[in-house]
Amino acid sequence: MARYPDDLDRWRRAARISAAAREVGSAAAVPGARRRDVAEAVESYIRSQGAQPAFPANLSRNVEAAHFTPPPDDEQTLAKGDLLKVDVGAHIDGAIADTAVTVEVGGAGRHENLVRAAKDAVEAAIAKVRAGVAVDELSRAIETAIHARGLKPVGNLSGHSIHLYLLHAGKSIPNVSGMSTDHLEEGEIIAIEPFATNGEGAIENGEFGHIVRFRKDPGPSDPVVARLYERFRTLPFTARWVDPADRPALAKARRVLQTYPVFVEAGGGLVAQAEHTVLVTADGVDVLTRSDA
Ligand code: CO
Numbered sequence: 001m002a003r004y005p006d007d008l009d010r011w012r013r014a015a016r017i018s019a020a021a022r023e024v025g026s027a028a029a030v031p032g033a034r035r036r037d038v039a040e041a042v043e044s045y046i047r048s049q050g051a052q053p054a055f056p057a058n059l060s061r062n063v064e065a066a067h068f069t070p071p072p073d074d075e076q077t078l079a080k081g082d083l084l085k086v087d088v089g090a091h092i093d094g095a096i097a098d099t100a101v102t103v104e105v106g107g108a109g110r111h112e113n114l115v116r117a118a119k120d121a122v123e124a125a126i127a128k129v130r131a132g133v134a135v136d137e138l139s140r141a142i143e144t145a146i147h148a149r150g151l152k153p154v155g156n157l158s159g160h161s162i163h164l165y166l167l168h169a170g171k172s173i174p175n176v177s178g179m180s181t182d183h184l185e186e187g188e189i190i191a192i193e194p195f196a197t198n199g200e201g202a203i204e205n206g207e208f209g210h211i212v213r214f215r216k217d218p219g220p221s222d223p224v225v226a227r228l229y230e231r232f233r234t235l236p237f238t239a240r241w242v243d244p245a246d247r248p249a250l251a252k253a254r255r256v257l258q259t260y261p262v263f264v265e266a267g268g269g270l271v272a273q274a275e276h277t278v279l280v281t282a283d284g285v286d287v288l289t290r291s292d293a
């Protein structure tokens with residue numbers, strides 16, 4: 001039996017806002033722009049549309065594949081030629097969308113093959129989506145598209161199913177074949193996110209970044225921390241979103257927080273990513289995060 005989410009319209013609205021936020025981020029990613037300003041442009045756009053960021057804007061550069069968001073005092077600027085992943089998402093009362101594009105800052109076109117490999121791969125996988133199809137068919141399509149450009153898929157990063165208030169809901173969409181025995185179900189919402197690299201084809205944990213989330217309810221002992229938990233629950237957030245006066249309390253709450261490491265390509269390769277959130281339908285797919293959706 002088909003299991004579409006309740007209130008599909010809310011999911012569609014969150015996805016349209018996410019797609020537009022992705023365009024806001026890529027347009028702002030010009031040489032000399034501060035990373036912090038790009039992240040804030042994305043996040044304030046999402047809020048201005050009546051949604052909330054589902055996670056801090058991820059602005060990972062070059063060998064960084066994912067999970068970098070700027071800290072509050074970050075003064076670093078983007079340089080011409082940077083390969084920037086703009087990975088963003090909005091939610092409306094827990095209906096989440098997740099989407100990404102890779103831009104070469106300043107547009108010199110030196111990394112065109114990487115950017116196109118990720119884009120080809122996400123489109124090849126989307127073309128396979130329909131109820132009942134083996135997830136491995138999507139993985140194979142991703143792998144084949146990236147190999148066709150002489151590059152490697154990042155084997156230890158995957159797409160994922162999305163549930164209410166849950167960004168990574170359990171079903172993985174691997175970027176290499178032979179990993180999944182699952183099938184897609186009608187009404188399911190999944191994010192497909194291939195990563196292409198000219199490196200080793202794997203990521204490893206780099207330094208701890210600036211994305212955190214509560215592992216559990218911290219309890220009432222620190223009123224500031226309790227208030228932050230009320231606000232963010234177990235969704236990812238970042239110190240930029242926290243009032244400066246409350247940041248020392250957050251820094252002391254490490255025990256109840258999970259801090260995400262930045263994912264870095266293991267062979268020092270450059271990484272490009274493309275991502276769409278899609279709805280699986282009986283006879284195909286509805287790409288919720290297309291710009292023109
Ligand atoms: Co994702």
